[in-house]
Amino acid sequence: MNRKAIHTKTIWKSNLLSDIRIASEAGFGAVEMVGTKVLDYLESGNSTDLVRSTLSNHKIEMISINDVAHVERTDDESISRMLAETETLSQFAQSVGCGCIQLVPLCALAGRPWEEVRRLTGQNIRRIADIGARYGVKFQLEPVAWSPIHSLHQSLELIQEVDRPNFGMVIDFWHLWYGAETQPDEVAKLDKDLIYHIHFCDGKKNPPGTVCDETILRGCYAGEGDVPLRDWVDAVKATGYDGWWSYELVSKKHWQMDVKEVAAMTSQLLDYHVFNT
Numbered sequence: 001m002n003r004k005a006i007h008t009k010t011i012w013k014s015n016l017l018s019d020i021r022i023a024s025e026a027g028f029g030a031v032e033m034v035g036t037k038v039l040d041y042l043e044s045g046n047s048t049d050l051v052r053s054t055l056s057n058h059k060i061e062m063i064s065i066n067d068v069a070h071v072e073r074t075d076d077e078s079i080s081r082m083l084a085e086t087e088t089l090s091q092f093a094q095s096v097g098c099g100c101i102q103l104v105p106l107c108a109l110a111g112r113p114w115e116e117v118r119r120l121t122g123q124n125i126r127r128i129a130d131i132g133a134r135y136g137v138k139f140q141l142e143p144v145a146w147s148p149i150h151s152l153h154q155s156l157e158l159i160q161e162v163d164r165p166n167f168g169m170v171i172d173f174w175h176l177w178y179g180a181e182t183q184p185d186e187v188a189k190l191d192k193d194l195i196y197h198i199h200f201c202d203g204k205k206n207p208p209g210t211v212c213d214e215t216i217l218r219g220c221y222a223g224e225g226d227v228p229l230r231d232w233v234d235a236v237k238a239t240g241y242d243g244w245w246s247y248e249l250v251s252k253k254h255w256q257m258d259v260k261e262v263a264a265m266t267s268q269l270l271d272y273h274v275f276n277t
Contacts, residue, residue, distance in 0.1 A: 002029030004270050005063055007199060007248035009034050011259040016041045017054050018259075024058035026263035032064040032102075032197065032246045038092055039085075048095040055096065063244050064140065064170075064197055065089050067102035071128065072109045072121040072148075079124065086131045094135040100196055102170060103128065103139050105149045117148045122161035129164035138166035140196040143175055146212055150179035152186050159194065172199035172248070173232045174218055174225075184228070184235035192239040199248040200270060202227045219251035222269040229273055245274050 006028045008019040016037045023031045041051070055062060068086055073079055089101055103125060109117045129139055143155045155169050171190075176182040202225030203218040222229060247266040254262050 002027075003242070003244050004028045004267060004275070005030035005032055005197070005244040005246035006263060006266060007032040007034075007066065007246045008037065009066070010247060010249040010254070010266055011263055012255045014259045016051065020051075020054050020058055020060055020062075022260055022263050024060045025260065026267040028060065028263070028267055030061040030063045030244055030246075032066050032248075033062055033098070035065050035067050035085075035089060035101075038065055038089060042088070042092065048092060051096045062093075062096055062098040063246075064100040064102055065093055065098060067104045067142065068128065069104040070106050070108060071103045071124050072105040072117070073124070074108065074120060079127075082124070083127060083131065086128050090132045090135040090137045093137050099136065100138050100140055101132065102142055104142050104144060106144060106147050110148055112148070114148070114154070118154075118158055118161050121149065122158055125158070125162045125167060126164060129162060129167050133164075133166055138168065138196065141167070141169040142172055142199075143169070143179065145175045145178035145214075150175070151181035152176060152190075153181070156194075168194045168196045170197045170199055171195055171232075171236060172201065173227050173229065174199075174201045174203040177227045177232070178203070178205060178217075184231040187232070187235040188238035190239050192241045195236070195239065195241050195243070197243060198236055198241070198245045200229075200233075200245050200274060201248045201250075202229060214250055215252045218249065219253045221249070221265060222247075222273055233274055245270060 006023045008031055019031055105121050132139055141155055143150050202220055202222045204226050206212050247270050
């Protein structure tokens with residue numbers, strides 16, 4: 001079975017329907033769709049029927065929507081917007097047969113004690129998870145390298161705090177590697193049922209004292225950066241995980257290239273590094 005997916009931030013400059021066609025032509029079996037592309041599509045007035053038929057015609061799945069961000073927010077107005085966005089994306093996901101939405105906690109709680117970060121973020125995610133459950137949607141946590149929640153052990157504590165059956169995590173190679181508190185052997189010991197998807201990616205670290213610009217540091221194809229990809233791939237495989245591997249390239253440089261060529265290259269690189277073909 002084709003287990004190759006592409007995160008459509010890789011081909012950022014095209015739209016939702018084009019992403020589906022480009023991914024299929026490049027040999028992918030699925031897309032992880034950028035959340036803003038979904039919202040833009042819905043605001044345009046186009047129908048979910050067209051998305052379903054496009055997925056079907058190209059024999060491709062939508063496996064995740066990425067993402068609802070700033071899920072650590074604490075003010076009532078922001079929380080209301082977050083829950084409304086969750087409702088909209090969950091309805092869309094159910095309509096097109098997409099089973100997962102990504103959640104990203106960022107930096108609103110930076111500097112606070114870990115117990116408070118975990119509690120406040122967890123109570124928001126419980127509300128999100130309960131909305132998604134009505135639509136048959138699950139949610140994957142992405143720990144972000146520069147945020148208070150940036151490691152595997154913190155992610156597992158948060159999953160325990162939330163205590164919902166539709167909440168797990170994505171293993172993003174660059175974020176966990178850059179966060180510097182997670183080793184591949186920790187990933188290898190994970191319960192595979194907690195891993196919803198894999199973000200396969202390479203990248204570098206910025207020199208001390210300089211700004212961390214993800215769109216520059218991740219601007220390289222697999223094998224051109226400093227992430228020990230073989231160690232991370234082997235660790236995931238050791239868990240028994242047999243789901244989707246999604247190539248994510250967050251790169252200003254590649255966003256200005258031909259999206260079809262970028263998609264084709266990332267498909268080939270997944271074959272080489274993960275599927276050994």
